[in-house]
Amino acid sequence: MTASAQKGHNQFGNLPVWDLSDLYPAKDSPEFKADLEQAKADAATFEATYKGKLVELTKAGQLVAAIKDSEKLGDLTGKIGSFSFLQYAQKSTDPDRAKFMGDTNEALTNLSTKVLFFELELNRIEDADLEAAFAADAELARYRTWFAELRKAKRYQLDDKLEELFHDKSVTAYSAWNRLFDETLSSLEFEVDGETLNMEATLHLLSEKDET
Structure with a gap:
């Protein structure tokens, strides 16, 4: 590289960085901590409300409420996880940022264990019952494609305890590497x-x- 090219390489000075304030003011902000606690509470409530009841809710025409609650929780945990990753990606050599992302991922994994049952139980709904629910509820029928994708994994679904074990190990498995x-x-x-x-x-x- 010539001197002129070297000079051009350095001419940009301090480049812009991501503004993450639309998500949270800072990683130690009260807003972030409040949302994380809210996500934990919502996951516990979701488990208490729906675990072991999805087949009955399907037959009663009430399954769509569970799906909407799942989406709401997913939006919140997605916001938390995105902020955690993006602040780390800004400077991945910063040990404080790395620790924050690791701690956040662990917290999200722990709370998501409470809702792991959801997709497992959805795959246990009989096809005939699900089709009847689609026919009776136009709002639920909008999720037909999502159900089709979800049920592709049905044949590979393991026992609930094994699924939970693999889920818990994800923090120290591929994501750590x-x-x-x-x-x-x-x-x-x-x-x-x-x-x-x-x-x-x-x-x-x-x-x-x-x-x-």
């Missing part, structure tokens, strides 16, 4: 013409028009 991989790549540095560059900046040089 993915995080280690990201942190390792982010920490790599390379000397290029006397300048220390990270992996992304180094790979970007491969697209430089000036190959010298």
Whole structure:
């Protein structure tokens, strides 16, 4: 890389960063903590309200309420998880951010264990009962495609205890290795013409028009 190219590489100064304030003001903000506690409470309520009752609710024409409650909880946990990941992605070499994401993922996994039964029980509903429910409830029928996708996994569904075990282990299984991989790549540095560059900046040089 020539001197002019090197100069061009450094001319941008401080680049913009994501503004995550639309999600939460900060990772230690009262808003984040309140939403996490709300998600835990909602998961417990969802379990107490619907576990072991989905077949009966289907026959009674009341299944759509459970689906809507599940969506509401999913929106909240999705917001929490997105903020946790994005603040980590801003600077994955920061141990505080990594710990925050790890702690948040663990909390989300623990609360989602309470609602793991939902999709497992939905797959135990007899096809005839589900079709009858679709015919009787136009709002429920809107979820027909979602049910079709969900029931593709029915033949591979394990015992509830095994499903719960694999779910609990996800924090220390593939997701932990993915995080280690990201942190390792982010920490790599390379000397290029006397300048220390990270992996992304180094790979970007491969697209430089000036190959010298």
